[in-house]
Amino acid sequence: xxxxxxxxxxxxxxxxxxxxxxxxxxxxxxxxxxxxxxxxxxxxxxxxxxxxxxxxxxxxxxxxxxxxxxxxxxxxxxxxxxxxxxxxxxxxxxxxxxxxxxxxxxxxxxxxxxxxxxxxxxxxxxxxxxxxxxxxxxxxxxxxxxxxxxxxxxxxxxxxxxxxxxxxxxxxxxxxxxxxxxxxxxxxxxxxxxxxxxxxxxxxxxxxxxxxxxxxx
Amino acid sequence: xxxxxxxxxxxxxxxxxxxxxxxxxxxxxxxxxxxxxxxxxxxxxxxxxxxxxxxxxxxxxxxxxxxxxxxxxxxxxxxxxxxxxxxxxxxxxxxxxxxxxxxxxxxxxxxxxxxxxxxxxxxxxxxxxxxxxxxxxxxxxxxxxxxxxxxxxxxxxxxxxxxxxxxxxxxxxxxxxxxxxxxxxxxxxxxxxxxxxxxxxxxxxxxxxxxxxxxxxxxxxxxxxxxxxxxxxxxxxxxxxxxxxxxxxxxxxxxxxxxxxxxxxxxxxxxxxxxxxxxxxxxxxxxxxxxxxxxxxxxxxxxxxxxxxxxxxxxxxxxxxxxxxxxxxxxxxxxxxxxxxxxxxxxxxxxxxxxxxxxxxxxxxxxxxxxxxxxxxxxxxxxxxxxxxxxxxxxxxxxxxxxxxxxxxxxxxxxxxxxxxxxxxxxxxxxxxxxxxxxxxxxxxxxxxxxxxxxxxxxxxxxxxxxxxxxxxxxxxxxxxxxxxxxxxxxxxxxxxxxxxxxxxxxxxxxxxxxxxxxxxxxxxxxxxxxx
Numbered sequence: 001x002x003x004x005x006x007x008x009x010x011x012x013x014x015x016x017x018x019x020x021x022x023x024x025x026x027x028x029x030x031x032x033x034x035x036x037x038x039x040x041x042x043x044x045x046x047x048x049x050x051x052x053x054x055x056x057x058x059x060x061x062x063x064x065x066x067x068x069x070x071x072x073x074x075x076x077x078x079x080x081x082x083x084x085x086x087x088x089x090x091x092x093x094x095x096x097x098x099x100x101x102x103x104x105x106x107x108x109x110x111x112x113x114x115x116x117x118x119x120x121x122x123x124x125x126x127x128x129x130x131x132x133x134x135x136x137x138x139x140x141x142x143x144x145x146x147x148x149x150x151x152x153x154x155x156x157x158x159x160x161x162x163x164x165x166x167x168x169x170x171x172x173x174x175x176x177x178x179x180x181x182x183x184x185x186x187x188x189x190x191x192x193x194x195x196x197x198x199x200x201x202x203x204x205x206x207x208x209x210x211x212x213x214x215x216x217x
Numbered sequence: 218x219x220x221x222x223x224x225x226x227x228x229x230x231x232x233x234x235x236x237x238x239x240x241x242x243x244x245x246x247x248x249x250x251x252x253x254x255x256x257x258x259x260x261x262x263x264x265x266x267x268x269x270x271x272x273x274x275x276x277x278x279x280x281x282x283x284x285x286x287x288x289x290x291x292x293x294x295x296x297x298x299x300x301x302x303x304x305x306x307x308x309x310x311x312x313x314x315x316x317x318x319x320x321x322x323x324x325x326x327x328x329x330x331x332x333x334x335x336x337x338x339x340x341x342x343x344x345x346x347x348x349x350x351x352x353x354x355x356x357x358x359x360x361x362x363x364x365x366x367x368x369x370x371x372x373x374x375x376x377x378x379x380x381x382x383x384x385x386x387x388x389x390x391x392x393x394x395x396x397x398x399x400x401x402x403x404x405x406x407x408x409x410x411x412x413x414x415x416x417x418x419x420x421x422x423x424x425x426x427x428x429x430x431x432x433x434x435x436x437x438x439x440x441x442x443x444x445x446x447x448x449x450x451x452x453x454x455x456x457x458x459x460x461x462x463x464x465x466x467x468x469x470x471x472x473x474x475x476x477x478x479x480x481x482x483x484x485x486x487x488x489x490x491x492x493x494x495x496x497x498x499x500x501x502x503x504x505x506x507x508x509x510x511x512x513x514x515x516x517x518x519x520x521x522x523x524x525x526x527x528x529x530x531x532x533x534x535x536x537x538x539x540x541x542x543x544x545x546x547x548x549x550x551x552x553x554x555x556x557x558x559x560x561x562x563x564x565x566x567x568x569x570x571x572x573x574x575x576x577x578x579x580x581x582x583x584x585x586x587x588x589x590x591x592x593x594x595x596x597x598x599x600x601x602x603x604x605x606x607x608x609x610x611x612x613x614x615x616x617x618x619x620x621x622x623x624x625x626x627x628x629x630x631x632x633x634x635x636x637x638x639x640x641x642x643x644x645x646x647x648x649x650x651x652x653x654x655x656x657x658x659x660x661x662x663x664x665x666x667x668x669x670x671x672x673x674x675x676x677x678x679x680x681x682x683x684x685x686x687x688x689x690x691x692x693x694x695x696x697x698x699x700x701x702x703x704x705x706x707x708x709x710x711x712x713x714x715x716x717x718x719x720x721x722x723x724x725x726x727x728x729x730x731x732x733x734x735x736x737x738x739x740x741x742x743x744x745x746x747x748x749x
Contacts, residue, residue: 056446137430
């Protein structure tokens with residue numbers, strides 16, 4: 001289970017956001033370069049198709065693979081009152097043979113993405129991960145070097161925190177209070193809800209990027 | 218600054234207070250306005266104590282204070298104090314500080330406090346600053362110095378003014394000046410906003426759904442070199458498809474299957490169907506390759522051609538079957554619990570085969586055919602063409618006279634479902650036209666069976682049939698009506714033509730009235746006349 005919010009930010013403000021996050025999180029940023037393969041099961045494997053995401057972290061000298069299954073989000077009146085999306089999510093590290101295994105099981109490649117950016121992982125009541133990345137698609141299957149951004153000039157901001165059914169309300173509160181700090185630069189909301197950009201982001205970015213005018217008299 | 222440059226006051230010339238009477242000069246007194254000063258000081262005192270009380274209350278009740286209110290009160294107090302001090306300063310020139318009590322403790326410090334001269338360090342500081350200021354103009358004559366300094370002051374004043382202006386503007390922009398929040402937000406023009414919205418939707422859809430990132434099926438071959446992290450995971454065979462390591466020779470197996478179709482009869486285990494199954498029980502490259510989107514079990518064109526060839530061979534064989542064998546076939550089919558045999562058989566070998574048990578009987582009969590089910594009937598539906606769907610029903614009509622009692626019994630059992638329609642179809646009269654139909658149908662049905670293996674353990678025939686009947690293509694199931702009327706009028710020939718009667722709904726209603734066959738017949742005959 002995880003609590004997740006998403007937002008968009010214009011590429012020109014990404015640096016300012018990084019500075020803001022650096023100040024808020026207090027940890028070093030980590031480079032993010034992930035090849036995401038989304039596999040879908042065929043109709044012979046079941047009535048309802050299931051999809052599975054294989055994430056390959058290309059940043060390490062030895063690529064590490066993770067398998068992730070994202071489930072449906074919590075619905076209902078209670079869910080509407082929470083400002084983050086709470087959904088089931090199962091994640092595990094796997095070996096590089098996982099892709100072969102899923103193909104052998106009958107899964108097929110539905111689509112693939114390359115996400116390039118940076119991420120911060122820190123602890124603030126809950127283990128929160130913030131990632132800012134540009135999403136690229138590949139014109140040819142598995143052609144990572146030819147990846148082009150889906151939207152040039154706009155990047156996606158992902159704030160996620162793992163949760164359990166017992167503590168998801170605290171985690172949701174922690175995530176939403178953290179998101180308020182990012183309000184000057186980016187509006188965050190549940191994944192399928194569009195928010196637009198922050199109109200005053202330019203001014204906020206400028207103030208973040210400047211040296212603050214702290215010269216002594 | 219030196220004491221000489223003090224506040225420019227506009228007070229009246231001060232008169233030293235008369236030494237005898239300790240009373241202030243009345244004019245000065247008026248100037249001081251002691252009364253008002255006292256009231257103001259008192260009100261200030263009250264305001265401060267009120268604030269303190271409020272804080273006390275907050276602390277006791279543990280509520281969070283409304284900071285806006287408190288800030289307002291603070292500013293009010295601040296302003297009031299400032300005004301009072303200003304007022305006092307105005308007349309302070311008239312007064313001199315006089316120590317009330319001189320004793321050993323403060324005797325040492327008093328002269329320093331009373332003196333108007335600066336402390337030594339303050340003096341040096343002062344000198345240094347003055348040096349800095351007059352750096353450039355020391356050498357010049359005094360009036361010029363004054364001028365230069367004035368010019369400098371003007372410049373500084375102008376810079377300060379500009380800075381103030383900018384601050385005020387930004388304050389307005391963000392609403393910092395007022396405590397009511399931003400009053401004016403910078404807005405983007407509509408076009409830009411729309412563009413951003415569109416981009417945002419694209420991006421969010423790409424991340425969450427993968428929309429916009431999927432390649433069309435014809436581009437799903439791997440043509441470029443694999444990146445390093447995939448290079449050792451996937452193996453590309455010469456055809457450019459992803460192969461699972463260790464199965465690169467499976468492509469040949471498919472060809473083998475076509476030729477030796479009869480060898481596969483032995484398989485009875487339930488397994489995911491597909492014409493591409495080979496005996497090694499390993500997943501097939503076609504089924505699992507990412508290329509084959511959606512059509513999991515779609516046979517390749519090669520297979521189809523080969524299957525069609527086989528079909529033709531089978532058809533030739535069947536045509537030669539003697540009549541009694543055909544009747545036997547039909548009889549056994551009727552006695553089975555499904556009669557969906559004919560439905561949905563077309564030239565293209567379908568993955569799902571509705572025959573079920575009756576086909577098993579076929580197997581024992583002929584020893585050549587494989588009865589099988591296929592699990593993904595839904596997928597296979599897509600492949601169907603409604604060309605010769607109806608032919609199969611005619612098979613049931615072969616053994617008209619012999620089986621009517623038997624059929625009636627079965628009809629009673631299965632009147633509820635679609636199957637019963639097929640049962641009644643079995644009661645139709647054979648005719649010369651039907652026989653070739655049946656054989657052709659059989660050829661169609663039997664040949665695909667050879668290709669399929671998915672025999673299920675349970676008896677899902679009912680569900681299959683209902684699925685089939687629901688399918689659009691099986692409007693021809695309406696034709697079953699036509700055959701229902703043949704129950705006791707074997708001489709009717711009109712139902713030989715398969716008619717699409719938009720049928721499912723009709724069929725159902727008709728099935729329920731199977732008991733009174735006569736009545737149904739009449740009704741159906743009436744039904745049929747218009748479409749014909």
